Amino acid sequence: MRKVWMVLFALALGSFGLAQSLVWWTTENQPKRMEVQRQIAAEFTAKTGIKVEVVPVEENQLSERITAAFAAGQLPDVIFHPLDYTVGWAAQGILDTEAATEVVRELGENTFAKGALELASYEGNYTAVPTDGWTQLIVYRKDLFKQKSLYPPKTFAAVLAGIEAFHNPPKMYGFVVATDPSQTYFQQVFEHIALANGVRLVDANGNITLNTPAMVHTLQFYKKLAEASPPGNLYWKQSRELYLAGKALQIVWSPFILDELAGLRDSVPVTAFGNPTSDELAKRTGFLAKLAGPDNPSGASYAQISYMGITVDADTANAKKFVKFLLTDGYLEWLSVAPEGKFPVRRGTPDDPQKFVNGWAKLPVGVDRKRPLGDIYPPEVIKTILEGLDVADRWGFRAGYGELVGKLYGEKTIPKIVRRYLDGELTAEQAAAEMQKAVEALK
Incomplete structure (x- = not known):
């Protein structure tokens, strides 16, 4: 019901000619990373006319702030967040899993790393849209x-x-x-x-x-x-x-x-x-990326994946447009924030299956000197690391116990x-x- 009222309110505002806008919370709050994200938001606005307010949030405060915003009915439209929260937030009714699932399917499920989608599965839907990740x-x-x-x-x-x-x-x-x-x-x-x-x-x-x-x-x-x-x-x-x-x-x-x-x-x-x-x-x-023990000859890889979640208080249609933009026109710019740790969980498009992998490999990494990863490491190294995201696993998340894992890490x-x-x-x-x-x- 609260989403219905939010939509009616948005339509009422639109009838008075006010500009449409979204609020995006992000834990990528370092100054240079904020610059990149504001640029992505500006490009989206130029293309659609929809303004995006980029709000930096400390990751260790994210859970507390989301809980308070949910209670007040003032959640942001979109949240960039780690795997640790996504299933738990879906269970609490914070994330709009139908909207996220629609985005994934419209972009093409086969264009995403399989493991990144499986870890975010909940009651037949995806809790949020995978954006990037890394395998240990x-x-x-x-x-x-x-x-x-x-x-x-x-x-x-x-x-x-x-x-x-x-x-x-x-x-x-x-x-x-x-x-x-x-x-x-x-x-x-x-x-x-x-x-x-x-x-x-x-x-x-x-x-x-x-x-x-x-x-x-x-x-x-x-x-x-x-x-x-x-x-x-x-x-x-x-x-x-x-x-x-x-x-x-x-x-x-x-x-x-x-x-x-x-x-x-x-x-x-x-x-x-x-x-x-x-x-x-x-x-x-x-x-x-993959290691096997004597009790599990098939082995496993450990991954940390990050997601864009669309909330239950969001302007759903426009939030979907923004997330789709970030995963298409803005994707390489997003990955450029930290290419050595932001591996593309969306490999490409249906028409060009390796588009983002190839583009990511050319992004410069480093601090005092910069070089593309593809110039430093041979293709087989890049392939090995990326393939780890397809079989990515973590304790508890697939079974819906991400919240318990969070407690284990905290204590x-x-x-x-x-x-x-x-x-x-x-x-x-x-x-x-x-x-x-x-x-x-x-x-």
Whole structure:
């Protein structure tokens, strides 16, 4: 009913000749990124006559602000937001899933990465329209693996073979894994490895499923990674520093490391081969989006996807026009905000299936120096990373438990228990049982 009144109100305003307008909330609130978004909005206005107010919002305040706006009946028309919120907001009645589904189908479902759509599925619709994303990567020294004729680290066994062949601290660590339980990075890395071994957070009936043999095996593998890492509490900073220094064989990182490996950021120097501006380390690095454990030979990839949501208070017709514009005429401009981390989840158009992939690969990345990703990395690397979005997965989201995952990330429940296991306070079996109990309490 509230949408009907909003539409009637909008029509009444239109009858008085007032300009149509939309409000777009975005968490891409850095000044340079805001410039790009305001330019996209201006281009849309020039084309349609519909004004767009671009409102920056801190991501850590987004949930609270949306809840308050919903209660007041003053939601923005469009919200740019991460996967973490989208299914929960749909369940709460904040997002117009029918409008989002119409946009996806009008643009062409087959033009989107399959995984990005599946993660946003809810009651037969899509909660929001995927805009961009990234897959977490196994980053490894492919030159050293080839030197010993080792298989790429696509499986737990291959990862361990690399450690066995090259672990020689402090000159070379076989792996640098997350061990600091205060860091979200720990949850991301552990979830990635658990997914790879087939560990699910919940089953089809909504039951927590962490106290399993697959989880025990995952914990045992993770401990071997920790034993091949430096001592202390480690997170993304140490893994990146040691890899860029040539002292780590394998790490887990997001694609945001792609420009850094090529020596394009002075604040993050590559010291492995003397010249900090060289792309030598990039050339010697391999990337894998998919990892497989012994309990899940098909493997899995971990992804973070972002979406444009159309709200229940929106001027639906015009909001749909804007989201469609952003995913077509404005799409490459949108991806240019941060090409190394904004991978195109819409690959192209029905007439040109690779249009946006090809255009994205030519976008410059870097800070102090800029180069297109396609000039730094061969096509097979780009293909590997993009294909990870087709099989992208996360704990709980497909089963509709995104809100529970949000609690896990907020409270660091899993990392705290894993750390106790790594410190010898718990056995792997006890740790799996503790996880089961703790997550059931959160549910």
